[in-house]
Amino acid sequence: MAFTYNTWIVLAGVSLLGACSGLVGSFAVLRRRALIGDALAHAALPGLCLAFLVVGERNLPAMLAGGFLTGLAGVAVIAALRHGTRIKEDAAIGVVLSVFYGAGVVLSVSIQNSVTEGSKAGLESYILGRTAGIVRQDVLLIAGVAAVCLVLVLAMYKEFKLVAFDSGFAGVQGWPAFRLDLLLMAMIALTVIIGLPMVGVVLTAALLIIPAAAARFWTERLEWLLFLSAVFGLAIGAVGTIPSALLRNMPGGPPIVLAGTALFVVSLLFAPRRGLVARSIAARRFRRRIADQTALMTIYELGRGAQGGDDAVTTNAFLSRRAWDERSLRVVMDRLERRGLAERPSTDSVRLTSAGLERGAQLVRSYRLWELFLVEHAETAGNYADLDLDTIDEKLPRELVRELEGRLLEETG
Amino acid sequence: MVDWPTFLSPEARIDLWTILVGLVANTACALLGCFLVLRRMSLLGDAVSHAVLAGVAGAFLLTGSIAIGPLLIGAVAVGVLTALLTQTLSTFGRVPEDSAMGVVFTSLFALGVVLISGVEDLHLDTDCVLFGKLGFAAVYTVDVWGLRVPHAMTTLVPACALTVLFATAFWKELKIASFDPLLATSMGLSALVIHYLLMSMVAVVTVAALEAVGAIIVVAMLIVPAATAHLLTDRLNRMLLLSVAVGAISAIAGAFWARRADTNAAGMMAVVAGLQFAAAVILGPRYGLLGKWLGMLRLSVRIACEDVVAALYRREEFARQTAAAEPAPLTRAECRRAAGDGFAALLAVPRLRRRGYVEATAESRLVLTDHGRRMGQSLVRSHRLWETFLNQNFDLPPDHLHEPAERIEHYIGPELQEQLAHELARPSVDPHGKTIPPPQPETSESP
Numbered sequence: 001m002a003f004t005y006n007t008w009i010v011l012a013g014v015s016l017l018g019a020c021s022g023l024v025g026s027f028a029v030l031r032r033r034a035l036i037g038d039a040l041a042h043a044a045l046p047g048l049c050l051a052f053l054v055v056g057e058r059n060l061p062a063m064l065a066g067g068f069l070t071g072l073a074g075v076a077v078i079a080a081l082r083h084g085t086r087i088k089e090d091a092a093i094g095v096v097l098s099v100f101y102g103a104g105v106v107l108s109v110s111i112q113n114s115v116t117e118g119s120k121a122g123l124e125s126y127i128l129g130r131t132a133g134i135v136r137q138d139v140l141l142i143a144g145v146a147a148v149c150l151v152l153v154l155a156m157y158k159e160f161k162l163v164a165f166d167s168g169f170a171g172v173q174g175w176p177a178f179r180l181d182l183l184l185m186a187m188i189a190l191t192v193i194i195g196l197p198m199v200g201v202v203l204t205a206a207l208l209i210i211p212a213a214a215a216r217f218w219t220e221r222l223e224w225l226l227f228l229s230a231v232f233g234l235a236i237g238a239v240g241t242i243p244s245a246l247l248r249n250m251p252g253g254p255p256i257v258l259a260g261t262a263l264f265v266v267s268l269l270f271a272p273r274r275g276l277v278a279r280s281i282a283a284r285r286f287r288r289r290i291a292d293q294t295a296l297m298t299i300y301e302l303g304r305g306a307q308g309g310d311d312a313v314t315t316n317a318f319l320s321r322r323a324w325d326e327r328s329l330r331v332v333m334d335r336l337e338r339r340g341l342a343e344r345p346s347t348d349s350v351r352l353t354s355a356g357l358e359r360g361a362q363l364v365r366s367y368r369l370w371e372l373f374l375v376e377h378a379e380t381a382g383n384y385a386d387l388d389l390d391t392i393d394e395k396l397p398r399e400l401v402r403e404l405e406g407r408l409l410e411e412t413g
Numbered sequence: 414m415v416d417w418p419t420f421l422s423p424e425a426r427i428d429l430w431t432i433l434v435g436l437v438a439n440t441a442c443a444l445l446g447c448f449l450v451l452r453r454m455s456l457l458g459d460a461v462s463h464a465v466l467a468g469v470a471g472a473f474l475l476t477g478s479i480a481i482g483p484l485l486i487g488a489v490a491v492g493v494l495t496a497l498l499t500q501t502l503s504t505f506g507r508v509p510e511d512s513a514m515g516v517v518f519t520s521l522f523a524l525g526v527v528l529i530s531g532v533e534d535l536h537l538d539t540d541c542v543l544f545g546k547l548g549f550a551a552v553y554t555v556d557v558w559g560l561r562v563p564h565a566m567t568t569l570v571p572a573c574a575l576t577v578l579f580a581t582a583f584w585k586e587l588k589i590a591s592f593d594p595l596l597a598t599s600m601g602l603s604a605l606v607i608h609y610l611l612m613s614m615v616a617v618v619t620v621a622a623l624e625a626v627g628a629i630i631v632v633a634m635l636i637v638p639a640a641t642a643h644l645l646t647d648r649l650n651r652m653l654l655l656s657v658a659v660g661a662i663s664a665i666a667g668a669f670w671a672r673r674a675d676t677n678a679a680g681m682m683a684v685v686a687g688l689q690f691a692a693a694v695i696l697g698p699r700y701g702l703l704g705k706w707l708g709m710l711r712l713s714v715r716i717a718c719e720d721v722v723a724a725l726y727r728r729e730e731f732a733r734q735t736a737a738a739e740p741a742p743l744t745r746a747e748c749r750r751a752a753g754d755g756f757a758a759l760l761a762v763p764r765l766r767r768r769g770y771v772e773a774t775a776e777s778r779l780v781l782t783d784h785g786r787r788m789g790q791s792l793v794r795s796h797r798l799w800e801t802f803l804n805q806n807f808d809l810p811p812d813h814l815h816e817p818a819e820r821i822e823h824y825i826g827p828e829l830q831e832q833l834a835h836e837l838a839r840p841s842v843d844p845h846g847k848t849i850p851p852p853q854p855e856t857s858e859s860p
Contacts, residue, residue: 034512035456086700091640094455095690098633102683105630110676128526202463206519213512249530257523264516268506276506 007245010131013139014237014256017195020146022211022233023153024191026226027184029212030164035093036075036185038205041192042097043074045104045201048126049111060138060197068193074100075185101201129200129252131244138197145194149187153226160184161222203253210260211236217271236260288335293363293389295332296341298322299352300360312351366392369404376407430563431678432668437566438622439634439660439682441573444580445614446639447649447656451591452608455636456511457496460518461612462619462631464495466525469620474528481568485620491521492616493609565625572621579614580653583607588649626679633683634660637690644693644700659689710757716823717752717761719792722770723822724751725781726789730848743779790850795825797843797850798833804844805837811844827853 028037044067051066052058074096081092108124125133153160162170163180171177188208195204215228240256272278298321303311318329333350336342341356352360366389373396374381393401421429449458465488472487473479495517502513553564580587586607589597594604615635622631642655667682674681695703725743743751745762752758762779765771770785781789799821800814825833830852834840843849 029509029512032509032511034509034515038515081694084702085644085694087640087644087694088450088453090453090455091450091636091643094459094632094636095640095687097459098630098636099683099687099690102630102633102680102687105680106671106674106676106684109680110674113675203519203523205515206523209512209515209519213508213516216508217506243527247530251526251530254523254526254530257519258527261516261520261523264520268502274507 009136009139010134010241010245011238013134013142014131014198014241014252015234016139016142016146016237017191017198018207018211018233018235018237018240018256019230020142020149020191020233021195021207022215022229022231022236023146023226024149024184024187025208025210025212025233026215026222026229027160027164028188028208029216030222031167031181031184033185033188034205034209034213036078037188037192037208039078039093039097039100040071040075040189041196041201041204042104043100044068044071044193044196045126046070046100046107048196049104049107052111053107061141064193064196067196068189070100071189071193072186075189104201125200125251126196127200127202128254129196129198129203129256131198131241131252134198142194145190149191152183152187156180156183157223164222198252199256200251200253203257206253206257206260207233207236210257210264214260214264214267217267217274220274232260232263236263291328291332292335294322295329295336296352296356296360297363297367299342299350300357300364303352311357312345312349314349316348318350363389366390368408369401372404372407372411373400376404428668428672430566431672432665434563434565434569434625435664435668435678435682436661437569437573438618438626438631439638439664440657441569441576441618442622442631442634443638443656443660444576444653445611445618446635446637447642447653448587448591448611449615449635450639450643451649451652452594452611454608454611455640456514457499457612458615458635459632460499460514461492461495461615462628462635464491464518464521464525465616465619465623466628467491467521467528468525468616469623470525470528481620485617488620489613489616492612492619495521496609496612563625568621569625572618576614576618579610583610587611591649626682630679630683633686634663637683637686638663641686641690641693644690644697647699659686662689713755713757714760714764717755717757718765718770719788719823720752721748721758721761721765721779722781722785722789723792723796724748725771725779726786726793729781729786729789730793745777745779748779787853791827791830791853792822794850794852795830796822797847798830798837798840799825800843800845801837801840801849802833814844 025034025037028034047066047068047070048063049066050070051063054066055062078089078092078096081087081095082089087095108126112124159170159175159180162173162175163177163184167177167181170180192204192208195207199207211232212225212229215225215232218228219225236256236259240259241252243255244250244252267275269276270278273282295318298318299313302313302317302321315326315329318324319326322329329350333342333344336356337344340353341359342350342352345351369392370389388395396404418426418429446455446458449455468487468489468491469484470487471491472483475487476483498517499510499514502508502517503510506513508516554561555564555567556562557567586597586602589600589602590604590607594608597604597607619628619631626634638656638659639652641659642652645655646652663682663686667685668678670685671678671681693701695701698704725748728743748762749758752761762771765785766773766779769782770788771779772782774780796818799818803809803814803817804811834852841849
């Protein structure tokens with residue numbers, strides 16, 4: 001495709017919009033407000049149409065103002081229904097979303113049926129969005145909103161952070177949590193509204209949710225989340241405009257959303273630490289470690305109790321002690337042999353090497369100490385819930401470990 | 414083919430079919446919606462009915478036909494997939510549930526739109542999916558036993574029948590799963606299976622209604638009638654009936670007004686449903702806001718009246734103690750101040766006069782009637798008994814007793830008064846040293 005001036009304008013506009021949505025959307029996702037954005041976008045439709053009826057022509061700022069007003073009215077109705085009636089939040093969102101949208105459809109169709117030529121508004125392009133019509137003023141408007149949001153987020157970073165994670169605590173601390181929440185809501189509303197012409201009523205919420213939800217996989221820190229989410233939004237906007245620029249019939253919103261979906265799926269699968277692949281690898285490693293430890297401890301304990309000073313343990317003895325099948329014991333033994341911790345004197349018995357004995361003793365000691373700790377200090381034990389066998393000396397205070405060791409000696413005699 | 418019913422003019426016939434199509438679609442949606450709203454899954458219904466578009470488009474691309482069979486299979490598959498993916502993302506992907514839903518359904522909807530706009534000759538264009546072409550329902554017709562019937566009816570009627578069948582066949586299961594999914598699971602009916610069956614039904618109804626009323630109006634009819642009915646009743650069977658009634662009124666009035674305003678009928682049906690919902694929110698007999706507000710107003714007027722009477726009684730008592738010949742009567746403004754000067758206080762004085770508790774003197778000041786004096790005596794007795802009770806049992810200092818007693822005196826009836834007096838060994842003075850008036854022979858009703 002040829003990069004004409006118009007293409008660049010569209011690209012700049014949608015990318016900026018994506019960045020702004022990503023930034024603001026992080027808070028929407030963290031505050032569990034994702035679907036309120038959806039309701040807001042739907043509720044904006046009647047406002048767009050009413051503004052068109054009042055002004056009598058396709059005047060973008062007026063229409064956006066109208067949409068902003070009815071959108072906020074929709075959010076206010078949701079809040080009122082949730083607090084004042086027995087209607088739950090999900091139904092409140094659903095009612096507002098569908099009734100306002102229905103009103104918007106009624107208005108837009110009657111506009112199309114009544115208004116004569118020329119100014120026919122093309123209101124239906126607001127449903128699924130249209131990126132082709134973006135002009136320089138639109139880009140400036142988006143840039144303005146993005147700048148305002150950025151400045152607000154930077155200036156009130158600490159406050160927003162507190163409200164996003166624990167608004168109850170923020171309130172107790174004396175922050176104006178409700179007003180901060182309103183400010184966040186206003187930023188969300190503003191971003192949704194300027195995005196409507198490009199992404200459309202039905203899909204604008206996605207631009208708010210997807211970058212933040214994708215970025216969430218990559219980081220646990222809010223500042224990185226905001227940054228990554230904005231960058232993701234930018235990328236989604238840039239990539240997503242290409243199909244609608246190339247294909248004549250393609251509305252604006254869907255390709256942008258699909259670009260976001262692709263990014264989301266990649267994040268879901270491949271993000272380090274929180275991604276599914278990384279987590280399944282970590283889970284597998286964890287299971288192996290626990291299995292190895294269990295095997296070492298079991299062989300150590302059975303071997304010590306065996307007659308004749310021979311530390312070899314028959315596989316049958318092992319399997320009757322642990323609910324393992326033969327195969328999993330074989331797999332674990334293979335690993336332990338490779339690590340030089342255990343050996344198989346015959347096909348049906350296992351034995352620890354001297355390194356293995358040392359390790360087994362260590363593990364059994366930790367295990368017993370944790371056990372004792374749980375019994376003696378049940379009220380605080382919950383704080384050390386992982387009870388990792390390798391880290392008891394780091395996790396518990398040294399004096400406590402000494403004390404527990406003393407108790408253990410007393411008990412075993 | 415026969416244009417049926419023959420006695421109607423062509424225009425009236427179109428209107429009739431519009432209403433009938435709306436009725437059938439709304440009934441199916443309104444029934445399913447009750448279970449969604451009760452299980453707090455309205456938005457999953459919303460998500461499924463958006464996402465279904467991808468299934469329809471996918472099935473069309475794979476089979477190359479718009480036969481209802483493959484479309485249904487595609488739609489149900491995607492509908493279940495939406496519920497499944499949302500669940501999976503939020504449990505295994507640690508995405509907050511609302512965001513998970515948002516990601517899944519917008520993605521599938523976007524996919525559906527892209528697939529559809531890639532296919533030129535698909536019967537379902539995006540406009541149709543989004544708005545519905547209810548006004549044209551009577552235009553696309555098919556031959557059923559020699560009668561000309563709208564094409565939409567051939568899918569909607571079976572879908573609606575299936576919904577009714579579903580609701581009756583699984584009535585018990587749906588009922589338990591709606592109110593207590595854990596109980597349902599522990600009784601051996603998997604709430605999860607019911608959940609996915611419900612989602613499949615939503616998908617089926619959405620597909621059937623897609624052509625006639627459009628996806629987003631399906632959402633309106635799934636949620637709004639059910640939410641309206643939820644405001645009006647506590648019984649599931651009544652809720653279903655009311656929900657269907659709301660849907661039916663929406664269909665009829667919506668079609669009528671859409672005709673008059675020359676606009677989209679499906680949208681108008683959603684608006685009519687919204688109006689009914691608003692009416693239920695405000696006027697509902699049990700949970701309506703108006704009733705709630707009136708109840709609160711009634712209570713605050715009663716309290717204001719009692720405050721005025723108690724203030725007048727104390728004034729008389731003071732006059733008796735200081736041996737003044739006449740108690741100085743209170744002006745209206747003073748009475749209002751005694752009742753907190755609010756809106757309720759404004760209503761209180763005229764009400765007390767009307768009911769004969771107080772009367773105006775020549776200087777337009779207020780004095781108690783005998784009737785009012787009895788009430789004042791009872792109130793002050795409650796007040797002082799409560800002060801004594803607090804003082805004895807909670808060890809509160811004397812200056813902390815008045816406030817709580819001032820609030821509780823309005824709720825202490827004759828029996829409670831008697832119980833308090835009995836428990837406190839019938840005290841004659843309160844902790845401030847004021848006399849506690851004796852009980853009334855007959856009970857004093859409140860104004």
